Amino acid sequence: MPTITEPAPAKINLALHVRRRRPDGYHDLETLFAFATGGDLITVEPAEANCLTITGPFAAALLPPQSTTPTPSTTPAKAGAQLGADNEDAHGSPNAAPGAAPWQGNLVTAAADAFTTAFAPSTHHALTLEKHLPIASGIGGGSADAAATLRALARLHGVTSTDPRLHEIAAKLGADVPACLANRTTLGTGKGDTLTTLEGLPGTPLLLVNPGVAVSTAAVFKTWDGQDRGPIPEGALLDRAKAGRNDLEPPALALAPEIAQVRALLGAAHGVLLSRMSGSGATCFALFETPQARDTAAIAAQARGWWILATTLA
Template identity: 65%
Template sequence: MITERAPAKINLALHVRQRRPDGYHDIETLFAFAADGDVVTVEGAARDRFAIVGPFAAGLDAEADNLVTRAARAFVEAFGIVAAHAITLDKRLPIASGIGGGSADAAATLRALARLHAVPLDDARLYRIAAALGADVPACLDGRTTLGTGKGDALVAIDGLAGTPLLLVNPGVAVSTAAVFRTWDGVDRGGIGEGDLLARARAGRNDLEPPALALAPVIGAVRAVLDAAPGVLLSRMSGSGATCFALFDEAGACAAAAAEARARGWWTLQTFLT
């Protein structure tokens, strides 16, 4: 059995530049990853099976088409694999929450299958499969801090902030990525600047936060709590929402903010950047 983590993805900054002819948007984003998230397990089997367990399993249908099963089908086709697989997704992250859950799950599935079948993780075919599955999947396959450009799949590694205490907070609402992009005002406010990673993130923004806030006003309440937390280095909404994140100067401050968020009935994940 092969077990792969599917860590939560956060966008330290997310600048939307323009809509592309292919329906995607040109963006500039600073991808970073948490130490925790979903978990995917893969093993050989007599027939293909897929099961979903975990706290957020009820929100997904194991019989429906999804990114995990699409990733598995694409892998066996690309590499000529004839074996069947039993795949289990332990769904620990909220669904439709802006932290790359589905993309991370697909990427973890590709990594697990590659390990099971002795395929090098830097095989270019894995990245071609990832890019075909979705804009965030290549970054999740890479699983490290990167600057993403184009539709988010042109990646350049960046150093900095590993080990920084991280708090994720979701108010319990799902936000449609497509709806958020449809609500975006279409204004190009410029790209991500230079400097060290924290400076670039602080000087940046998330262009999807205003349209997400219009769809889910509770995001503003989450941001207010995180912005006011002692020891916070940066607070922002991730992706298309509704999950927000905060980076802290030390773990105790992160724990105190997590307790404040939980007291309001919100989902929290206290972790750190890798």
């Protein structure tokens, strides 16, 4: 069987309206999901035993807690690092299925175990995660990695991408995982896993900026004031996004004031169409009229020592 490589693009929330807290601990929300053309990378291939290797600039950030973790942006790739929790869901719920503790209990290996249980019992896989996205940053890194793992394994084993069991697995892994599995512009409602396909804005210049802080999704939701400020309006995607908001931005700002500096830089940038914090933060994004305007803002953000990804919408 061949080696399969699958991209795990960064997820952004063009708008994120939190409507109420549910009795099950999740939140009812409305969100406009969109995806970048850049992000992490998952590789899978058959193996005699399950194993996971992590490489890339943020590999060291996923080492076990007892390990010394250098600054992610300057850390060389670490082969064979153990993947820890990557809390990326925008709804404040646990990332893994209840009771799951496979391969250190992380999303990538939980996705692989759930897939093999459903589709390929008694098989084993070698997985490689090439980690380019910062951890706990509101751009779906963990969820995108889990979704890419499901897509890669489906390709490896000849499972159609529309098989409903894949969506069922994704929904159990976390509320953002189904959207990342679909990997297209959608309106997410309910927990965020009820998806309606929307016409996207492919090719729109996109800049992601993170000030170098990780924000706990659970802490952000705990700080949310609980006020329902209404739904996302109807209309064209960009108009809906502009008329919308991110209800998690105020509580995230209270926890990480550095976000305000990023928002100020992006909001004042020349040629910006829309700027906002994504998910529960701390990563912010901006859509631009031209690649040149995006790249000028990227240079300004990078000069402050912030992490950036200059890319486009998928």
